[in-house]
Amino acid sequence: MLADSLSSCKVLVVGAGGIGCELLKNLVLTGFKNIEVIDLDTIDVSNLNRQFLFQKKHVGKSKAQVAKESALQFCPSANITAYHDSIMNPEYNVEFFRKFMLVMNALDNRAARNHVNRMCLAADIPLIESGTAECAHLGYDIYEGMTECYECQPKPTQKTFPGCTIRNTPSEPIHCIVWAKYLFNQLFGEEDADQEVSPDTADPEAAWKPEDTAARATASEKDGDIKRVSTKDWARSTGFDAVKLFNKVTAVRQSELLFKDDIMYLLTMDKLWKKRKAPTPLDWQQLEDSGSGLKDQQVLGVWGYCQLFQHSVETLSSHLQEKGEGAELVWDKDDPPAMDFVTAAANLRMHIFSMNMKSRFDVKSMAGNIIPAIATTNAVIAGLIVLEGLKILAGEVETCRTIFLNKCPNLRKKLLVPCVLDPPSANCYVCASKPEVTVKFNVHKTTVLALQDRILKERFGMVAPDVQIEDGKGTILISSEEGETEANNHKFLSDFGIRNGSRLQVDDFLQDYTLLVNVLHTEELEHDVEFEVVGEAPDKAPTPPSNQEEANSITNGNKDSAQPSTSSKAEDDSDDVMIVDSDEEEAASSATAKPAPSSGTKRKHSDAETGETSTKRPRTTQQSSAAADNDDDDDIIALD
């Protein structure tokens, strides 16, 4: 009976990486016939040690497509559809999700996990979530109305670094590495105003005073003709001719600008160095050769990195030239010159700021957010979650478990730790019946764009939000239709009458998701903190957490990057990995490791109950009249 339902059951696999490959194989061999798989990534050499559906000849091709072809070779009778695309593409709307009986996530980033979670809630389709750490795994099920949704438990937000730390006062190697990646984009890649690398004079800590102007002027003089302008403008001014800009001479010049003159300039901001050790500028001429040979895991001398810097700038600029006018390079941890560039630039900066330099191998780990990954862990987790899938299809949701696999047996000699799924959290800002959230920020300093990008998209995982102010007039602040509210972008929220206690109704039509945002105005946020979600204490160590909380902090551990990984984009490795602190883990597991009774009744699954639909709560169908149609009487304001 179950076998019949398998062959007719349509299942969506999101992600065709480490877990995705295993999942596809397991599904096909378990008897699933109709499978759709989606992945936006292409195959990289470093995938081959575990993503067994791919071979060397496939490098550079679509993961989803090759996975499909390889799986079909083994099981020609299966009906597999592959999409080389992002699941966040609006094409994959609620209707798309409704085609499936089951959705299985094999993702590596939280943005996509959040999105699929919402789509599944909207479409009322069960979702099985999974992830692995190098030696710890987890899989769990989300069943609307009966279990927690992915976003019921707050997840620690991704670690980001304040701009001032990156630009002025790095104190850890990672700050220098982030800076070097920004620099790469500034010189060769896509423009991003948030990725500025030159000293930030607006740093409140520097507290610019008039009497400092003299020192500043001296520093400026040293620049000669070059004014204190952004790196990009400077690069542009050095030559509309790309050859001149990046030839050998200017490469030296450029490195002096970045590693000598900018540092001299930073030194003039002496407030910054009262409590810190001041940076030491580097002078190209004075550096002497100290060591040779490039080996991955070895730390070169300063001069070695100077040479590496020069060499990589030359290579990259010639790549840029080959690509022709207006071309951009995309930083990729697996592209040797790009990796060399970041290694060299980051190490020179580390040296300047008195940090111990790092080998290319280590820099690559940090710059690429690389997490070790092996075949065995993926195999284990994929085996587990297909069994969970079978339970759902057999209608035995109540027997589903969140399962943790420990690195080593816990005190009760258990490797696997199943936990009963929690019911939905009433306060969840996603699956509650009327989701509401309170956000604290300064209405005079927060722009509409920041609200859209930082708060709604980044923090609350929306794709194309529409925002309406609940001011009785239904003023539309942000419209997802192009060209309607862009003029508002750089205005402050206070310009629209938003103040303490204002309420914003935010809709994402694709996700069929409405969120009410309560505004709490404050002027007392810490420096570099743009906003705070009330009721959450991100990045705080969990104080004696309940089991489930602990569980979730593992699932979405600090390595869960906010961005999808692709071979050609910067972030993350293709397997989502959570580093499990064994202390916490042990505490969690010893507390929860009750062997679930394997009584006879559980095994007779044919007489399963069927009443789960009745327990489902109705989905909020409240449609906002706001941005849906623009010919009604809502006034769209654009201040000038």
Added chain:
Amino acid sequence: MAATQASKEQKYDRQLRLWGDHGQETLENAHVCLVNATATGTEILKNLVLPGIGAFTIVDGHTVSGEDVGNNFFLSNNSIGKNRAQAATELLQEMNSDVSGNFVEESPDKLLDNDPEFFHRFTIVIGVHLPESTCMRLGSVLWSASVPFLVCKTYGLIGYMRLVVQEHTVIESHPDNALEDLRLDQPFSEFKNHIQSYDLDSMDKKDHSHTPWIIIVAKYLEKWLSEHNCQAPKNYKEKEAFRQIIREGVRKNENGVPEDEENFEEAVKNVNTALNPTKVPTALEDLFNSEQCNNITSQTPAFWVMLRAVKEFVHNEGSGSLPVRGTIPDMIADSQKFISLQNIYREKAMQDTAAVSKHVERLLQSVGKPPESISEKDIKLLCKNASFLRVVRCRSLAEEYSVDSVNKDEITSCMDSPDSEMVFYLMLRAVDRFYQQHSRYPGVYNYQVEEDISKLKLCVNSLLQEYSLNVNIKDDYIHEFCRYGAAEPHTVAAFLGGSAAQEAIKIISHQFVPFSNTFIYNAMSQTSATLHL
């Protein structure tokens, strides 16, 4: 050659971060033998071929059937009728061209009859779905040849693994929460001199706030010892008082407000672990006292020679302590201060390692072996990991199965709760007994399920009787095992394939600690247990 090296580094990048170049090298030198290419067998091998073992050999006398194709990803319709070892080798080989795949179209029993030494050549032998008699025969051949043997079985919704290895030594056990080896409680003379070179009071502000926390703790500890009869802070109260002294050491500005000195904060935070007394872990003491360590012959493996040398070091140059590990954690400090402190530890570690090397050399000489038979690199690695050395010893299958040496205590104490994973172990043993009597597994033919239930029950009872085990096995389990009909569901095989391959990698690389000695996975409740049998 250089090019292939670089491409290997790229391909294996993610796993090199787990076990390093030297771990990868051991994998690439490994030759793994798989007996029986069932779904579980090929899943295990897949997870070993992907990370790049050197070679594998499949031993399998079976011909591929339609059922095989149904649950085995590495057999296709075209393979039906072919020898299973050959068919699976061809498809497994496709996944990694760096791996050499071989096959032997013979049953293990036949090989054991004709050429038992055939199995001596392997780094590890993995036996899947072996009948009890074959398993015992193969087990005893491998036991006497000291070849690790991993027995695996997927039976319905139950997975089973048993590791059989006389002695497995682990240098890099990768402990999770290793304490640093800082010797603050008994500073060596170079470290003492280094501490003396600091004078916290006369430093300028910048230097003061960039002094490594280790120095800060050492300085205030000196002060504490002189005031407390040379007794370091031990209990919470004393440690708290000690922390307070450090806090008071923070510089104050002209208004008497303490400055923001992060290095002092670090010092306070680290007091607890930093004051841990330096001592030889008891587990290591036990190894020092073991037969292998004390009786070095020309046959003694390098691990034990080096361990003995470390023991000599502890009793002589080390005055009771292990060689200094030579690493310090990252901390707030300027480069110059950090590096000079790091060098103090590093150089001491080098000295200690050199002393251990001398002992190694002497020991080797005493049994007539050349000193270069153990490399400096290996000695260095062992010294660095001295606190974390592990030796895993498993019982042989013969011991487990013998009526005289069966681990009755473990079985009966587990069976106090009748749904313990132990019940599945007993059921698997009963099923083996059924196979011996009937040459087929219970419930494989639907029409026989009912009569098989009573037959299996007889097997269960005779098993319990033979071992005089006074435990109760619920009828539910007997029904359930008949219902399985020896099926091998792919998802269970996939799970076991991942777990078993992971253990095989631990055995091959001698890194991380393998399980000992029996692992049971219950796919119904998603639970598992490790048993000592």
